[in-house]
Amino acid sequence: MSTLRKMLNLPERQPRGGEEEKTDAGEREFGSGPEESGRRPAPRAGLGWAEEEETSGRSFARRAGRVAIWCVIALAALTGVRTWVFPAKTPPPVTQSDPQAEARKDDVPVETAQQIAARFARSYMNLNSADKDARTKELESDLAKGIDPKLGWDGSGMQLVAQTIPGAVTQTGPHRARVSVDVRVSVTTRVKGKAATTSGWRALEVPVAQVGDRVVVTGQPALVGLPGAVSYNAPEGPEADSSLSNATREVVKDFLTAWAAGDVDQASAPGADIEPLGSGMSLDALDSWVVDAGTGDRRTGTAVVRWALAGAQLQQTYQITITKVSAGGASRWQVDAVSAKTA
Template identity: 40%
Template sequence: MTLGPTVRRIIGLPDAEDWEQRRAKRGKPKRGQHPASGGPSAAVNPWETAAQQLKEQRPAPASASVPAALAATPAPGPAPQPAAPWVTLDERSGSAFARRLGRGVLWTLVGAFALLGAKSVLLPKQTPAPAQSAAPAQAGPAYPAGEAQAVAARYARAYLSWDEAVPETRAAALAAVLPEGADTKTGWDGKGKQDVLAVEAGTVTPAAQKQARVRVDVLVRAAPAAPPKKGAPAAPVLPASWVGLDVPVVQAAGRVIVTGPPGLVGIPAAGPKAPELTIPEADVAFGEQTAETVQKFFAAYADGGDVEAVTAPGASVPPLPAGVSLVEVASWTADKGSGPDRTGTALVTWRTGGAQLEQTYRVELTRVTSADAQRWQVAALHGGTA
């Protein structure tokens, strides 16, 4: 039977809690003593201490000297055991599973980052290079077109000139532009006579191995044949004609030479059809305003006249040679525009060599301003419509 707190106070027994506290104080070992032997110990074993406390908390046997009431009183319940230094968890519990899962995820991330770092070091990402335009092929030095034209022109003049009376003249002229030891007759049979009146070198077409083909136009006139008998009328003078010549040349030892006989080629009788050209819009009012200025300029321009008085300051327009006179300025058309510089087209008729020639000019005008007036004067002059 369990005695209540009131009965215990009446009888003079201590409370259960006080009883346990007193018993704990009696059983508590002094500092530096072993819990069992009471002697000094270098270290306290928590397991031995817990066993000693359990023994002390067991109920003592009833003695004869104890009153019956006290003997009949049940021993107080065991005192609460001290908390263990650790708590054992069931490995199948949710907290253990969460802990293991978190550790697994953490180590997985660490491993993944380690692999990515090693890959970036061992196999760096190769950024594709930006697209670049194909580098132009390095062209070699330009073919010496000017020298090739000069050599071809000299060769064409010598090649198409001959005189059976003095064949050595032709041979000497050809030797200067042929390879050493080449045949200076180059296919001529040594007969007849022909003169070259003009030579015009044209297009140079480069080929392999530093070769090229030069187009040359030559104006030739054959001399009349000698009369077969004395007293016979002289043969008529043949008209001059243009012939084309393709001259093969090669660059060797720092100069250009002719490699062999050329080929005669025809010359077109007419050029190709001209494209449709845009005609500037005319400014009629400005054309009428400047017509007298243009007329005075061409009058001074002809026959070596003084043009400084009718040209703008700083303009350079050399006069025509003597023997050319002005017939008329057939037309003057000013282009539409604005500002101090204007342009127009003049159609002019000249007299020269006993004949009249109609020619076209592009005239540039500029406005010259003085203290008391302003006027238009010629700044530049170009032949043709371009």
């Protein structure tokens, strides 16, 4: 304790009352025998803490400790005062940027680009040597200024566009893109004095750019090839329920006959939502009807149907759902839904 008092520069502890008397009494008791009467120590002027010479090492340690303690106190006080005067500011929320979103901000709007490209492709592929100005005026409304609206056409020939279907939009740079458009064209030619019309699809790529709020065509389009056919392996179908297929074949055939005749409500299950086919069709034959294996009062099957349409026969495949309807103690199967068959 004396070292800590010296480090903190505290006064020395004084003896408490009764300590001196206790010491004297103890001395008297110790020397009360006759043999000790001649050895009795000389009385001392007073009792207290003995003065000791402080070494330089202890003095340095005491001073260093005192300085360290006051430094800690000062640091704590300074930190508290600084917090009062300058309260800690809440850091702003960290916003995480999306690199893809940043890249897309310069993209040409897809829907607008498709609309402009489809309209432009219709005007571009319509060729009529008897009315060149009509084509020019239509193209100028979507072309960037300064581009020749002829776009390489020599002014001859005849070609009509029946339909345009915009496709993929490929972003080629900031505010620039290339739009694919499928165009259905009809060409009329004369063979031995008789007119012959042929129709087919063409694929066109149209360069566009965004200028302010508008999308404009920036140059000549280019005819490209149409994608070819690819192979597809259809998954294996479920097993067939031969018994239910035979039992419900006439139900499905009657429904198809009524469907083509416009009497679908009478042949379908209650609550079924099946739109009529329209006029000009009739059932030629139900080539096959197979119900998928399963259980329950709602089953699905595949029907191969041959329609009589426009003087021809057209075979189609449907997925038909049948449900068991009960009334008056009896039950029967009826058609509940019809859709195209997907492989």
